[in-house]
Amino acid sequence: MSALKMGIVGTGGIARGRHIPAYVQQKDQVELTSVFDQNQEAAKAAADEFNIAHVAKSYEELLKKVDAVTICTPNIFHAELAKQALEAGVHVLCEKPMATSVEDCETMVNAARESGKILMIGYHYRFYRESQAAKKLLSSGEIGDPLVIRVQALRRRKVPGWGVFTNRSLQGGGCLMDYGCHLLDLALWLTDFEDVDQVLGQTYERISRDPEQVNEWGVFDPDKIDVEDHATAYIKFKSGATLLFETSWAANILEDKEVLSISGTQGGIEVFPFSVNTSKHGMLTTSQAQWLPGEKDAGLAQAQNFVRSCLGLEQPRTTAEQAMKTSEIISAIYDSSSPN
Structure with missing residues (x-):
C-alpha cells in the first residue's frame, strides 16, 4: 500500500x-x-x-x-x-x-x-484513553440514562498572548471557540449527540480588559482584545437531560480545572481522572481503572x-456532521448571550 x-x-x-x-x-x-x-x-x-x-x-x-x-x-x-x-x-x-x-x-x-x-x-479530546473508556461504559448502559452532564474547562489567568487567539475577526470567538469547545464536543459525543431543546448562554469580556493584567501565557493588549474570556451555558436536551457548561481563559479560581462528569440513573462517570460511581449491594462505591488501553498521546x-x-x-472518529452539531450549540450560546 x-x-x-x-x-x-x-x-x-x-x-x-x-x-x-x-x-x-x-x-x-x-x-x-x-x-x-x-x-x-x-x-x-x-x-x-x-x-x-x-x-x-x-x-x-x-x-x-x-x-x-x-x-x-x-x-x-x-x-x-x-x-x-x-x-x-x-x-x-x-x-x-x-x-x-x-x-x-x-x-x-x-x-x-x-x-x-x-x-x-x-477534536482530539475524543482520543484520550479516559474518553474512550467512558464511551465504552456509557454505550454498555453501565450508568443507565444520562441525566446531568457537568463540564468545566477553566484556566486561571492564561489568556493566550501569542498568535491571533484574541482577534474575533480571525477566530470568531475566544475561550469558547478555542478551549471550551473541546470538552463541549466530548460531552456531546459521549452522550450520542442528543437532540437539543434549549440553549441559554452568557459570555463575558471583562476580566481581560483590566489594564493591570496578570497573565501566565504571554502578553496581550487589553485595549485590543475583542473576544470572550469566560462563558457559561445551560443546555437542555429533548430527553430531559441537561448540560451545565463553563469555560474560561482567565477565571479567578484556585487552579485550572478540566471536569467532565455524567450522572445517570444507575451511576456516574468522572472522565478526568477516570472513575465510576455506583450504588450497589447497599454500598456506595467509586472504582478507578488500574490501566486503560489505547495510545497515551491523543x-x-x-x-x-x-x-x-x-x-x-x-x-473517522470525528465526523463533520457531529462537529457541525457542536458548532450549532456554540453559535446558540453566543446568540443567547446579552452584552456584558
Missing part, C-alpha cells in the same frame, strides 16, 4: 507541536510531502525542522501534490480551505472549531458529501485514525 501524501496548511504552533510530529511517527503509512503558509519564511522553517522536501508557493500548488491536507490556520479560513481541498479530491483534517459559523460548517459538510472524501475535525491517536481512514482501513 502506498503511503498517504500529506500536506500541512498553516505552520504555527499547533502544526509544529502536534500534527507534524504525529505524522513523523507514522512514516510507514504517511509521507509529509509539502507545506504551505502565507508566511513563506515560517513554511520554510517548518520544512527545514521536519525534513519536508517541498514548500508550496500557493495553496493550489500544494493541493496538486497531496492526497490529504491538515488545516492549521486561523478559524475564519477553515471553511474555504476545506471546501477547496475537497473539491480537488483531497482528504481533510481541519483543526477545531470546524468553522466560525454554522453556514460555513454546512458548506464543508456538503463539499465532503459531494466529493466522497474524508472530512475530519480536530494527538498521535487522532493522526493515526485520520491516516487510516484516508487509506480505507478505519472510520
Whole structure:
C-alpha cells in the first residue's frame, strides 16, 4: 500500500507541536510531502525542522501534490480551505472549531458529501484513553440514562498572548471557540449527540480588559482584545437531560480545572481522572481503572485514525456532521448571550 501524501496548511504552533510530529511517527503509512503558509519564511522553517522536501508557493500548488491536507490556520479560513481541498479530491483534517459559523460548517459538510472524501475535525479530546473508556461504559448502559452532564474547562489567568487567539475577526470567538469547545464536543459525543431543546448562554469580556493584567501565557493588549474570556451555558436536551457548561481563559479560581462528569440513573462517570460511581449491594462505591488501553498521546491517536481512514482501513472518529452539531450549540450560546 502506498503511503498517504500529506500536506500541512498553516505552520504555527499547533502544526509544529502536534500534527507534524504525529505524522513523523507514522512514516510507514504517511509521507509529509509539502507545506504551505502565507508566511513563506515560517513554511520554510517548518520544512527545514521536519525534513519536508517541498514548500508550496500557493495553496493550489500544494493541493496538486497531496492526497490529504491538515488545516492549521486561523478559524475564519477553515471553511474555504476545506471546501477547496475537497473539491480537488483531497482528504481533510481541519483543526477545531470546524468553522466560525454554522453556514460555513454546512458548506464543508456538503463539499465532503459531494466529493466522497474524508472530512475530519480536530477534536482530539475524543482520543484520550479516559474518553474512550467512558464511551465504552456509557454505550454498555453501565450508568443507565444520562441525566446531568457537568463540564468545566477553566484556566486561571492564561489568556493566550501569542498568535491571533484574541482577534474575533480571525477566530470568531475566544475561550469558547478555542478551549471550551473541546470538552463541549466530548460531552456531546459521549452522550450520542442528543437532540437539543434549549440553549441559554452568557459570555463575558471583562476580566481581560483590566489594564493591570496578570497573565501566565504571554502578553496581550487589553485595549485590543475583542473576544470572550469566560462563558457559561445551560443546555437542555429533548430527553430531559441537561448540560451545565463553563469555560474560561482567565477565571479567578484556585487552579485550572478540566471536569467532565455524567450522572445517570444507575451511576456516574468522572472522565478526568477516570472513575465510576455506583450504588450497589447497599454500598456506595467509586472504582478507578488500574490501566486503560489505547495510545497515551491523543494527538498521535487522532493522526493515526485520520491516516487510516484516508487509506480505507478505519472510520473517522470525528465526523463533520457531529462537529457541525457542536458548532450549532456554540453559535446558540453566543446568540443567547446579552452584552456584558
